Amino acid sequence: MALTPTAGRVPVWAFVRLKLRITGNGLRGRPARIVMFVLGLVAACFFAILGHAVFALPGLLDRPEAGEILFPFGGAVLILGWVFLPLLFFGVDNTLDPAQFALLPLRRRTLITGMGAAALAGLPALATFAATLGMVTSAAQIGGFGAALAGFTGVVLGLLFCVVLSRAVISAFATALRSRRARDLATIMLAVVAASIGPLELTLLGVLNRADWESVEVIAQVTGWTPFGAPYTMGLDVAAGRAWAVPLKVLIVVIAVGGLLWWWSRTVEQAMVGAAGGPGRGRAGTSDGRGPVEQLLFRWSPRSRFGALTAREIRYWWRETRRRAALVTLGMAGVFLPLSTAFAGGAGSATGLAFVVGAIAPIALANQFGYEGSAYATNLATGVPGRLEVHSRAAAHALFTVPLLLLVAVVTAVLERRPADIAPQLGTLLATYGAGLALVMPISVRAAYALPDTTAPFSLSSGGGFSKTLPGVAALFGALIAGVPVLVLTLWWPWLGLPVGLVYGVGAYLLGAHLAGAMLDRRMPELLAAVTPR
Amino acid sequence: MSLRGLVKHFDTRLAVSGVSLEVPAGSFFGLLGPNGAGKTTTLSMAVGLLRPDQGEAVLLGYDVWRAPAEAKALVGVLPDGVRMFDRLSGAELLAYHGLLRGMPADVVDQRARDLLDVLELGSGNRTLVVDYSAGMKKKIGLACALLHAPRLLVLDEPFEAVDPVSAALIRDILHRYVSGGGTVVFSSHVLEVVERLCSHVAIMSDGVLRMCGTLTEVRGERSLQDVFVQVVGGRVATGSELAWL
Secondary structure, three states, X not given: OOOOOOOOOOXXXXXXXXXXXXHHHHHOOOHHHHHHHXXXXXXXXXXXXXXXXXXXXXXHOOXXXXXXXXXHHHHHHHHHHHHHHHHHHHOOOOOOOHHHHOOOOOOHHHHHHHHHHHHHOOHHHHHHXXXXXXXXXXXXXHHHHHHHHHHHHHHHHHHHHHHHHHHHHHHHHHHHOOOHHHHHHHHHHHHHHHHOHHHHHHHHHHHHHHOOHHHHHHHHHHHHOOOOOHHHHHHHHXXXXXXXXXXXXXXXXXXXXXXXXXXXXXXHHHHHHHOOOOOXXXXXXXXXXXXXXXXXXXXXXXXXXXXXXXXXXXXXXXXXXXXXXXXXXXXXXXHHHHHHHHHHOOOOHHHHHHHHHHHHHHHHHOOHHHHHHHHHHHHHHOOOOHHXXXXXXXXXXXXHHHHHHHHHHHHHHHXXXXXXXXXXXXXXXXXXXXXHHHHHHHHHHHOOOOOOOOOOOOOOOOOOHXXXXXXXXXXXXXXXXXXXXXXXXXXXXXXXXXXXXXXXHHHHHHHHHHHHHHHHHHHHHHHHHHHOOO | OEEEEEEEEEOOEEEEEEEEEEOOOOOEEEEEOOOOOOHHHHHHHHXXXXXXXXEEEEEOOEEOOOOHHHXXXXXXXXXXXXXXXOOOEHHHHHHHHHHHOOOOHHHHHHHHHHHHHHOOOOOOEXXXXXXXXXXXXXXXXXXXXXXXXXXXXXXXXOOOOOOHHHHHHHHHHHHHHHHXXXXXXXXXXXXXXXXXXXXXXXXXXXXXXXXXXXXXXXXXXXXXXXXXXXXXXXXXXXXXXXXXX
């Protein structure tokens, strides 16, 4: 006899337990992941203690007016961090993916409370809670028990707001990004946003330097009445004798959380269906009458293996989103680094810093085989020699980078109003770039690692990404050091800069490429295994 | 193709333990086995994608690991579970393969157009391979393996996710290829396909070659299905357990 199961009550802690179990299983038998987990734990503790101390300071020093500014702004920054940091850097915590629950008979309400509770049971939430408790300490010092109680209510509400807001935004993103094209676009947009944080910061600092404190206080007060600041100002309100504000602010936050929950429950349903959605449509319909070889190669490419390899690489730098994001970031850094230093410092500092761009540029190649993953099997099965592989990849990268380096040289020289500096500046850039390539090429063969096999824009690192990027960072510093002799040379004999830099860079590159090519010839299958996602 | 004593460990697990296999030239060879039997691992080692811990693989007289260039030039490979350079369009991907094989540009053009037309992928179609359906991806992969007219084809799961019409087309292409003197080695767990196509069959499970020979030798009087289940083991019928269903 067939029994129809009823939609039974699933306790909330079942979700929490599931999440903890999945996290635990992910760590089992993987020492590298355990190390990364412990590092994350240490970082979270550090953040919690630091945040707690900062937020407790106004109370310990008995300076409520400092708290009036610090709490709303600090709280707002925390909340914005909850929205943007996962999108930009950390990748979204998808331990519990709503799509996995699509087939289970769960009510939406159960699902939302369960996922919310699971999100609370994580390092970020605990660290945020511990950090914001500092505000309670402050409120207790200034206003006694009543203020502390109000502050605690606010902090709990604030944490809820953080979690629900970030979940809702991520869920909305996930549904908006179902087609590959939309996801590709989002990756590029995020790269632009991430790359523009530095310049934005400088601008903001400049504005802050000029702003007077009265207007800052007004903004702080206004922020205190938005959901972003309201949870964190309740304690101080009681301490300052404005206890009437607390119920109003609680209401503001509760309404905001409620609205977000409603939004989230709407999008989560679409996200559940999303997994079964069809693939996005590409450029179907547009037809190309040219022959296949013409379509692949550029007009000036040689009709050979080298031509095919470089043409494919060039197209990949543009079509593969992670690579394009890397290019965009490099372009932003290349233009803004000299610009901002020229504005900030006096003459000479821009020249000094610009050559950093030459060292940053090759970093994009540090895991060049990881970008295409197991597709490298094609080159392996057709027996592409290592030297050819390395040269073609470097050539494609240089095609994008060398014009950028020229641009950097021109921009810095113009900013410094010394057009004669263009040539030596370019020389230094080429020297660091060549040295960087020389270091990065062997690294890309020896220390390749697999990137997740998805086109999802938010999963750039498959957990523990940091330790894998260390060799690339080492190469950055190596290239900087290697570029110093040429830099010093240009200080004494500027006219020697370009020829010496060119020869130095090309020479270093050839040496590195020779090494990397020979290494690749010995390690091709191992490299394929290293970049194949498991 | 001749494999001698191939062994491969992954961490502590023994994926393939000493597989030796002789594939006669001109045969249509089916490598059968349940999921996780080591078929993909064996074929990867045979074509030089995965370095074996022990043993050797000889393709048309060339050792894959000692004379890789010569061996790889004569073989066409369709790997399974491996990405292609999927940010290229189908035509671009074929051109890439052809040029990597060192073929002249005009030959590449002409053959690529032929293959795209026959496999109904469209030579002017600019859709990127990443946006292809699973069946189309298999077809473009097969086209890449055929482009340089190799004498040996090694295909890993060529019929998986392929619709019946395309599967019939692929069968026809492979038949013609074998009758023209080529050798095909392919892995599958679809017994009907193997029974219909192959002249030779081998059955693997748990990293070991259980049976090997011509189809009639292996099958005997029974159906291939019965032989397979008997060799591999495992239950195919329920007792009294699922009475509530």
